[in-house]
Amino acid sequence: MTTKTAKLLDGKALAAKIHQGLAQRITELQSQIDRPPGLAVLMVGDNPASAAYVRNKEKACAKVGIASFGQHFPTQTTQGELEAIIATLNQDAKVDGILVQLPLPQHLDAVTLLHQIDPDKDADGLHPVNLGRLVRGEVGLRSCTPYGVMRLLQEYEIPLQGKQAVVVGRSILVGKPMALMLLEADATVTIAHSRSHNLKTIVQNADILIAAAGKPGLITAQMVKPGAVVVDVGMNRVTDVDGKSRLVGDVDLESIASVAEFLTPVPGGVGPMTVAMLLQNTFASYARRYGVNNREL
Numbered sequence: 001m002t003t004k005t006a007k008l009l010d011g012k013a014l015a016a017k018i019h020q021g022l023a024q025r026i027t028e029l030q031s032q033i034d035r036p037p038g039l040a041v042l043m044v045g046d047n048p049a050s051a052a053y054v055r056n057k058e059k060a061c062a063k064v065g066i067a068s069f070g071q072h073f074p075t076q077t078t079q080g081e082l083e084a085i086i087a088t089l090n091q092d093a094k095v096d097g098i099l100v101q102l103p104l105p106q107h108l109d110a111v112t113l114l115h116q117i118d119p120d121k122d123a124d125g126l127h128p129v130n131l132g133r134l135v136r137g138e139v140g141l142r143s144c145t146p147y148g149v150m151r152l153l154q155e156y157e158i159p160l161q162g163k164q165a166v167v168v169g170r171s172i173l174v175g176k177p178m179a180l181m182l183l184e185a186d187a188t189v190t191i192a193h194s195r196s197h198n199l200k201t202i203v204q205n206a207d208i209l210i211a212a213a214g215k216p217g218l219i220t221a222q223m224v225k226p227g228a229v230v231v232d233v234g235m236n237r238v239t240d241v242d243g244k245s246r247l248v249g250d251v252d253l254e255s256i257a258s259v260a261e262f263l264t265p266v267p268g269g270v271g272p273m274t275v276a277m278l279l280q281n282t283f284a285s286y287a288r289r290y291g292v293n294n295r296e297l
């Protein structure tokens with residue numbers, strides 16, 4: 001008897017396809033609009049992981065033809081200084097998207113800063129106005145990570161209507177908007193979190209399982225319904241006995257591969273889709289500003 005292996009939901013390949021589509025649309029629009037879309041990424045301090053994420057985002061911008069106005073500030077930058085910079089970027093006609101790279105140094109209030117961003121330039125889709133639009137099912141900029149998950153499920157034509165979807169994690173960054181997007185797609189949604197009783201029973205019900213807890217190995221094969229679609233949002237750096245570090249998700253990929261129907265790899269699953277949706281959001285703001293039809297890529 002051969003062991004069944006889950007099909008991979010290849011976020012890296014889909015992100016590359018989206019980048020290609022964006023690059024083409026941006027080139028086409030250059031004859032009508034005399035500037036490219038612009039994204040400003042604000043980073044404060046010297047967190048090496050954040051610096052790597054920022055470099056990655058800037059590289060992706062360059063690849064598709066989005067101008068990036070990256071700004072890197074020293075750790076001691078004040079709240080007032082950053083608020084003034086955001087106010088300037090809100091008014092800057094060359095800038096369509098603004099994002100503040102998290103986490104920020106302790107003395108800064110990330111939520112207050114986020115609230116200063118013009119909701120129509122909120123490339124991360126985390127401003128309360130955009131989250132409110134999501135709750136109401138209105139058009140708006142969607143949070144990049146859950147939006148990327150939805151785009152991935154759509155690409156592989158995974159049916160969601162009427163399905164049992166379980167989201168593990170309830171953060172404002174991933175879990176909550178993820179649950180709302182699945183609900184918008186007519187799934188029956190359950191959210192589990194660190195206080196949920198009997199996670200195993202909840203997860204075993206899932207036709208669609210989204211793991212976003214930030215806990216390596218949290219989801220094992222015994223918890224997964226045969227034939228389920230498993231999306232691993234988790235990104236956790238672990239150190240092996242030989243001292244080498246590597247990136248893992250929340251899901252025990254190897255054991256689940258023989259139970260699930262579809263599975264996202266880590267890395268190469270949700271991570272690249274998050275960046276692709278950041279570019280897509282920036283392009284959407286740009287297109288909307290010029291009244292251009294923003295068909296999905």
Ligand code: NAP
Nearest residue numbers: 145169170171174193194212213214233234235270271274
């Ligand atoms: P977070 O703010 O720490 O939230 C984690 C959530 O998981 C919380 O709601 C927490 O519950 C829940 N949780 C923690 N332990 C649990 C357990 N044992 N059982 C059930 N629920 C549990 O993290 P986040 O920002 O949402 O990120 C989650 C993971 O996704 C992290 O690994 C992060 O690095 C990754 N991530 C990946 C991407 C990407 O692009 N791939 C983007 C963003 C985040 P409580 O609310 O009760 O504390």
